[in-house]
Amino acid sequence: MKLNLKNPLVFFDLETTGINITKDRIVEISLLKIHPNGKEELKSRLINPEMPIPAQATAIHGITDDDVKDCPTFRQVAKSLAEMLEGCDLAGYNSSRFDVPMLAEEFLRAGIDFDMSKRKFVDVQIIFHKKEQRTLEAAYRFYCDKELENAHSAEADTIATYEVLKSQLDRYPDLQNDIAFLSKEYSSFNNNVDFAGRIIYDEKGVEVFNFGKHKGKPVAQVLRDEPSYYSWMMEGDFPLNTKQVLTKIRLRELNG
Structure with missing residues (x-):
């Protein structure tokens, strides 16, 4: 076909x-x-x-x-x-x-x-x-x-x-x-925000973490409540694409 x-x-x-x-x-x-x-x-x-x-x-x-x-x-x-x-x-x-x-x-x-x-x-x-x-x-x-x-x-x-x-x-x-x-x-990409699926959209279209201690929590909320988590991820062994997505969310929240 x-x-x-x-x-x-x-x-x-x-x-x-x-x-x-x-x-x-x-x-x-x-x-x-x-x-x-x-x-x-x-x-x-x-x-x-x-x-x-x-x-x-x-x-x-x-x-x-x-x-x-x-x-x-x-x-x-x-x-x-x-x-x-x-x-x-x-x-x-x-x-x-x-x-x-x-x-x-x-x-x-x-x-x-x-x-x-x-x-x-x-x-x-x-x-x-x-x-x-x-x-x-x-x-x-x-x-x-x-x-x-x-x-x-x-x-x-x-x-x-x-x-x-x-x-x-x-x-x-x-x-x-x-x-x-x-x-x-x-396709399993439907809910992914980053390619690796470390950050996904929940049923309301909100970006949430899909791993670790903050799994299921809104990314923006975690970055506000625990600013050091951003630094931990940026210095960690995460894909560049995941870090890029995380940074975009952080900048959006800072400029929002």
């Missing part, structure tokens, strides 16, 4: 040095841009993470230090990547928990503000798990009747994710061929 798009939709996948968003780095990125008219653009490239790639990471994606030693850093390609993503919605497999937060963190480290409020997100894994409970390889086999070659290659996973979403739309009549519907009904 051809996707019904109002905005370009970019399927993407990352390979990284590990799974810690604040400490690890991207080593490969693949993007498949689908335009509303059906035109497809595929771009993949290796990235120098400026840190050693652990053996356990190489065992998964096969990328070594030698493979990336002469490749550009993320900072060097960030501007062109941001331009490719401008005005686009995003889709991926397990992207809401890892790929989107990691990509946003890399953009912020490069000095580029990746604004999530301007785009929609579709996580094909969430649709799959709600419908069938499987892995990407099994999803590809189940929906597309194909074996996924080169699994954990960013490009192979990106293309497979695109094909799986199209097949899901063919298979399930209740899935509307509409990115706004898929994003709202099947």
